Amino acid sequence: MTGPTRMSEPELRELADKQAALGEVRGTPAADPVNLPMIRHWLDAMGDTNRTYLDKGIAPPAMAQVWTMPGVRRDAKDRSPVDDMLAALDAGGYTGVVATNCEQTYHRHARVGERLTPATRFSGLTGPKRTALGEGYFATWNVTWYGEGDEPVAEMMFRVLKFRPHRRREGPPPVVRPEPAGREPYPLRPARNRDTAFFWDGVRDGELRIQSCADCGRLRHPPGPVCPACRSANRSYVVARGEGTVFSYVVHHHPPVPGRETPFVVAVVELPEGVRIVGNVVDCPPDAVGIGMKLRATYRAMDDELILPMWAPRES
Template sequence: MPSPTYEERIKAYEGRAAAVAGVGKDPVNEPMIRHWCEAMGDTNPAYAGRHAMAPPTMLQAWTMGGLSGHTGRSEAYDELFALLDGAGYTSVVATDCEQEYLRPLRPGDEITFDALIESVSGRKTTKLGTGHFITTRMDVRAGGELAGTHRFRILKYAPAQGKPKEQPSPTDRSNPKNRSNPKNSRPRPVINRDNAGFWEGVARHQLLIQRCCGCGALRFPWLPGCNACGCLEWDTVEASGDGTVYSYVVMHHPPFPAFDPPYAVGLVELSEGVRMVSNVVGVPYDKVRIGMPVRLEFQRYDEELELPVFRPGETGESGEGGGG
């Protein structure tokens, strides 16, 4: 019987346990909730007091082992890392995480968890280098009841060597390489069940804002529940498209093939009162100013991707360059 290939060996780790019957080092407690809220600047009254709930995004915090780690850790994760290290994929970077909340956590809840290696990708080439994406899923329980799921994805990779090859200008859409080469295309937004309606609106050239059916508060970005009153029911209102630059940054580094730095990224306050991050286009990056009136438009980047961006309004300074 032939020996398994390298790809077969790493794929064999899919579905194996990464942690079994882990126990949170502390029950859900008021001091940790308070420290978290102070760090985040979150003053929601739902998170204060003995009978408060913990902010849902603290889900992973209750499972962290600190410097001394946890008991119940499986050897599978270490074995997989050793295998990848041996193949030359010695660097690691976190790429993203996803969380799903099923019930609130409250002071006194005892936390337990199990984790497994959900997927190991095939070999992928990225700007950082070539490697494999590893996704771990953790099921978090309170009193034995599933409270939420945390998915964490990393890239285990071999750093790219040497100077990257010169890329055609990503703003030159007449160059066929920019249309056909995926390395020169914009990164795609992550679309999930919580924000799918927003992107459906973008496809119709509508900028949709969530509105709570309980207290009427508008919110952006989209969330599964109201951060003012906790209501889970919502509808949408269409933004007028008028706004002002509340704050902005000018991106110089790192250079990605799909972008042409320097360019301005603005935090735009819409006339409805919510704020969103987007590119400020149609004006040199060094002419963007706080308080500048801007107007929504939808800009197409390739055959599949169209994004909301903002262009200076009638009273803003006009010009070319530096845009999205």
């Protein structure tokens, strides 16, 4: 059996229109009903101590997608209008993927014992667009989960960028500065603007800077233009100790990420200063990472220009 053929831009648009014209396509009901053990695991992972869900036999609204997520080996009957579109983009070389938008709407709680049924509608394809990651297309779709009596439980709008990763250049890359020398440019470059420049200047100098309000002193991360407490636009920063603990984490196995080798750990790190920051955990195997693990900041040169803050285990 041969895979999907490479499509031209007009053919991709034609396929997108075709998939959108299908409208809402019902999937198969969830393999398992909404159940208390899964709800308990979810609450534990999220650090949610609200007993209402367990006592009343209802699921947290954000769990809607959990009940119908397919496994690695999917049946043909589980394919949605999105699958053919994403396969066509993969065949066209747009193999990179990064989620850009996720908006959820909740109609009611899912109840223990009911099986949810997903329905997917492909909304559209935009592109090609030139982005920092490479040329790509933005694909958007909507999923509605239905419960008993065909009643909508939750909806989700999801959008991804499917991009063509930059090709590695032949021969050694040019040397920008003596240390570190000759590295391939790291493809995933963080946004630098007036709100974030102070943070990246600190990383360059080996400092973990946290934005603070110059009026009320409240710390905030990620950085932003206005204090959420007093609405002041006057900004400053403090230098954090560079220590923290794992609040939550994921081990990323798939899909491939340009410039990274899988698996790798992405953690939400809780700082003693009172804010949380997202970063990679390095210098230890993924299966050694756990909630509450003590970490220290470390700064890694990704190429000749970019330095990223990461986190490594600390003894005490």
